[in-house]
Amino acid sequence: MTLRMPRLGDPAEYGITSREMAVLALLSEGLTAYAIGSRLRSTENSVVKHKENLYKKLRVHDRVTALNKARALGLICPEPRVEDDLVCGGPAESARRHGDGPAPPGR
Template identity: 45%
Template sequence: MQLEARDYERILDLAVAVLENGDTDTSWHLITAHLLEAFDCHSATYTAGNVADGTGQAEGWAPERLSAHVGDLVQRRIRQRHPLFFYTSPLELRPPVNVSEICARWRHTEWYSEARRDFGAAYQMGLPLPGERGILRNIVLGRDADFTARELALAARLQPLLVGVANHVRELRRLRGGSLPGAVPAGHGLTPRELTVLGLLSEGLTTGAMARRLGISPHTVNRHLEKVYRKLGTDNRVSTVRVARRAGLVP
């Protein structure tokens, strides 16, 4: 399906917004707000849940009024075995899909009634985000009509970017939980992405391992490393980690 010029502009706008945002706590609110506009829909939510123990949470939603309905959203979807939630796979990249394609009697289900009541949207599209064993991550967009073939194609183009964002946010949170400061000390000018790569570098990961962890190419990792070296005034991994530790950038 051929995308239009404005679709590529939306992909670029989303990528730039994510890379410029250094606050992991607001990343998914920012993304869902962009998706709400890009797909002209009524609701957008990002959830992550563990089916084994029935836990999880909604980490992002738009518009803001949905906050009154997302408290137990993940637990409710697991309990009800919502078709979009269980269409998602922890490690397999499944394509975006209209819920009506995987649930023949969608209009006659409790999920349909709940979507209309709480989210003001009768139809939903699921955008799965694999990458973490045991965790089901997905974005659900809702509105009053099925999403078109072009919109599904746009979602498919956005999917790798969003998988990378999910991995980036997860790793940045993990590294910060390991004593990495929440903000980069003044004077170094590292971006959130460069800070994440630096943290993985300090753990001794190879370029290939960092690429797999973040869902990006080794070439992209090397580009980030080159920028980190330049900003820290180093030219190799060992000296970079030593300078970063001395500056308090990594544990």
């Protein structure tokens, strides 16, 4: 089995902030705005505003389309398929890469 990490796109190309990337990563986990706010120690209203900004920057109108476009642009890891040997760190790893996740253990 070969482990490959997909190359993530540059959020700055689309004007996406590191906080918006953290929200995007957690959206891809299926979390609600309230749950995302709890994880990021932010208010639900702030998360909703970040989502609205993401939708504008990605030129989409809903969560599913935003996630699909973000995957297509390489901003977040693609959804794993059973037949693939693709291993990605997942949304939490994506958030860490963009500066908003917790530090890995031992660091």
